[in-house]
Amino acid sequence: MKVLIAEDDRTSRALLQGSLLKLGYEVVEAVNGASAWDALGRTGARIVVSDWVMPDIDGLELCRRVRARKEAPYVYFILLTGKMLGAGHYAKAMEEGVDDFLTKPLDVDALRIRLRVAERIVQLTERVRTLEGILPMCAYCRRIRDERGAYQSLEDFVSDKTPAQFSHGVCPECAKKHFGD
Numbered sequence: 001m002k003v004l005i006a007e008d009d010r011t012s013r014a015l016l017q018g019s020l021l022k023l024g025y026e027v028v029e030a031v032n033g034a035s036a037w038d039a040l041g042r043t044g045a046r047i048v049v050s051d052w053v054m055p056d057i058d059g060l061e062l063c064r065r066v067r068a069r070k071e072a073p074y075v076y077f078i079l080l081t082g083k084m085l086g087a088g089h090y091a092k093a094m095e096e097g098v099d100d101f102l103t104k105p106l107d108v109d110a111l112r113i114r115l116r117v118a119e120r121i122v123q124l125t126e127r128v129r130t131l132e133g134i135l136p137m138c139a140y141c142r143r144i145r146d147e148r149g150a151y152q153s154l155e156d157f158v159s160d161k162t163p164a165q166f167s168h169g170v171c172p173e174c175a176k177k178h179f180g181d
Contacts (some may be wrong), residue, residue: 001119002026004045006036006062007080012104018047019108023115033057037065041080046073046122047115049102052081060096068095075126076118093126127161
């Protein structure tokens with residue numbers, strides 16, 4: 001999965017990048033919030049790890065912009081901070097759309113755990129988005145095209161994506177049409 005990092009401190013950015021690469025992530029680097037904002041549109045990263053305090057666009061403003069993109073896929077946002085802040089600061093950040101926090105210096109185990117949660121949430125939001133969106137359905141056979149391009153029955157598609165189960169019956173109009181009175 002692709003992770004966008006926004007960190008203006010070169011040493012912190014290198015440490016974060018190295019840690020993410022060791023954990024198996026594809027990393028997109030940004031030296032500040034403005035370049036991160038530009039990179040997000042180009043790269044389609046679904047996880048952002050951003051420093052809170054940066055010149056131009058800080059981490060909180062970057063998060064606000066990410067959340068303002070109504071039609072875009074969900075992006076999990078982790079905010080890094082170099083100092084312990086009061087509960088009011090954290091509450092404000094959460095209200096602005098921040099998903100999680102990490103303090104500096106970077107704790108790689110804490111990062112790994114948060115990224116696993118981020119992946120699960122991104123995957124779940126993608127499943128919801130798929131189910132809420134327009135289903136790519138064949139006009140003739142009514143089968144659904146999945147994300148791999150294969151076609152399957154509507155029942156199988158929904159059963160694969162949700163815990164829903166189907167029980168079949170016959171509606172009154174079809175009963176009359178196919179079986180008569």
